[in-house]
Amino acid sequence: MGYDYIKAEREGAVGVIALNRPEVLNALNLQLIDELVTELERMDRDDSIRAIVLTGNERAFAAGADIGEMADEAAISMLLKDQFAVWDRIAGISKPILAAVSGFALGGGCELMMNCDIIIASETTKIGQPEIKLGVMPGAGGTQRLTKAVGKVKAMEMLLTGEPISADEALRYGLVNKVVPVEMYFHETMKLARKIAEQPPIAARLIKKSVLKAIDNPLSEGLDYERNCFYLLFASEDQKEGMRAFIEKRRPKFSGR
Amino acid sequence: MYETILYDVMEGIATITLNRPEKFNAFTEKMHKEIIDALKQAGKSSDVRCLIITGTGKAFNAGQDLSDMQGVEVDFGEFLRKRYNPMIMQIRNTEKPVIAAVNGVAAGAGMSLALACDIRLVSEKAFFTNAFINIGLVPDSGGCYFLPRIVGIGKALELAMTGEKISAEEAYRIGLANKICSAENFEAEVKEYAARLAKLPTKSIGLIKRAMYKGVEMNLEETLEYEAYCQDIAGSTADHKEGVQAFLEKRSPVFTGK
Incomplete structure (x- = not known):
């Protein structure tokens, strides 16, 4: 499949999608999200795939939206483009999606992570919604999903300060399933994905x-x-x-x- | 390139020498920055497989340079969060053995620095003092974390509450010093010790450090699980293969740290 910003492969009954813009810490631009949604839907239709793993790399799951792409937008151009609408299709994927997260999961990266069904994080993971530091707020589900995941008061703290939390703190708040050494986060996620792929x-x-x-x-x-x-x-x-x-x-x- | 420390790398050993002898190597803001920078450099470099932190002159480190703070209103909490705490975390996050070569007095935060290192080699002339209480403060920079874990809570409370001087011998007796070295041959003995560590499987040493420091905060079940992860990682290193191969071939292993 000819993608520019993601890599898609499969290992047995597990489909693996890796965000692949390492030079910009996997910043999520419009094309990347389009490619991701296209591939997720393709894997969803493929009967031989039973579970999907979504990952980035050791330094970054995704460090946020592509700010350069957005900086000069106006309200109406944003509304007309409605770039976050496509995200709803991620929530429509019917197969279990596991996130293998390491490094930065910030802003859109955190929102993407929260769209997954199971989250395995490396010890080096930093999770946060720093949008407020840029004068905006989350737009792809951050205020809603984070609040449902960690509760009101912790969500408020994270969203109002923009400061990230560590993997261990995320585990305490139930935002991730498990924290493992950085060398093992992908391996552990795949292990779990294979187990889920064996289920009916x-x-x-x-x-x-x-x-x-x-x-x-x-x-x-x-x-x-x-x-x-x-x-x-x-x-x-x-x-x-x-x-x-x-x-x-x-x-x-x-x-x- | 540094002003307050010396940094050199030789034969796999990075040595960070605190270098303000006229002030007993006391900490300044600059020194903290430079130590952190040097630790990062040593941590990243694949040439470095062991670190030594030591001091020039008579002292290891006398803690905070109080003259640096006179007449200034100090926000103690922020002071620690900005300067000291990142340095202590950097030592912890360096997945290589870090030796404190305590050449002379280690007082206050200087003692905490030594405690945050993995191994303490102490000159017979050196001594420790948990001096915070003498100026009405409490141990910081990890002093309240490491000291009870190294010497036990009873002794730790005594040392922190009284601020009494701990000789090299006493430090060795209570497990605070791993080894006492002669004052004349101090540097050579430290180098020899470090050279030995620098030839061992560095990746696995990093994992031991990670797992043990984590282990003191986890229960048995969690620790067993964490050991399983670490063994998975260690089991895939080149040094593990070399170790097994050398054992089978009845020769000494040559570890590369990878």
Whole structure:
């Protein structure tokens, strides 16, 4: 695939996308986000891919938006371009996305990270929303997703000071799943991705959708949704196989149907 | 190129020499900047596999230069956050062995500097003093962190509360000094010790440092898990392969630090 700013490959049933503008710490420009969304949707359609890993490099997951690209914009040109709308398509990806994060995850980088479903961070990770230091604020979900992830008071502190937090602090606040040595963050993420890729994919897909429902719907709606998904899974071959294997005390062989 | 320190690299050993002998090598703002810069340089350079921090003249380091602060209203907290704390963190983050070669008195923050190093080699003429209390202050620059972890809380409290002088011998007795060196041969003995460290598997030494300092803050389960990560990393180094190969071939290993 001819991309300029990302690298996409696969390892077995795991699709791997690496942001690839190392000279600018993976600053997110419009083309990069377009390429990323295109590839995510392509992997989402590819039945042989069961989990997606999104990463940067050791120094930076992504250090933020491409400021040069934005500095001279006006309100109406921003509105007409509506550059953050494309981000909503990331939230629409149905397969589990794991982020392998190291170095800077700032601004748009933090927002991109928070769009992922599971986050493994290296010990050297710095996470923050520094937009206020440039006279603006997050525009791709930062105020909303950060608040839901870490709670109001910590989100306020991070957003109002613009100061980043360490990986360990992010772990304490539940913003990341796990913190590991920098040499291991990609390896550990891949290990987890392979494990998730072995799970029955229809169940994984409905679990992801149900968890996301919990974030912005009333509990009663979420419970109703969950229940219907649960019933729906009884139409799958994997449910039959999974339960039969359990009764027969053997490992299930999921077909993905 | 530095004003307050000397920096040289020889045979895998970087030596940072605090160099304000007329002031017992006391800290100034400039010195902090220069030490941090030198630590970064040594940390990055693949030629460096061991660091020594020492002093010129009679003292190792007498702590903060109080004359530098006279007549000025000091914001103590900011003072530490800007000057001292980054230096201590830089020592911690340098994944190579850092030796404090304590050639003479190490007082106040000078003692804390020595405590923040991984190994302390002490001249028989040197002594430590946790001098903060003598001017009504509390140990800083990691003094409250490292001292109880090195000598135990009971002794640490005594030393910090009384500010009493700790001779080289006493320092060795309580585990504060790893080795006492003769005053005449101090430099040579330190170099010999450092040379030995500089030939060991540096990457793994860095991992040992990382895991042990982390380990004092983690529970057993977390530490076991962290050791597993570190062993994964160490197991993929060239030095591990060389070590095993040399063992099988019944020869001495030649480690490259990689």
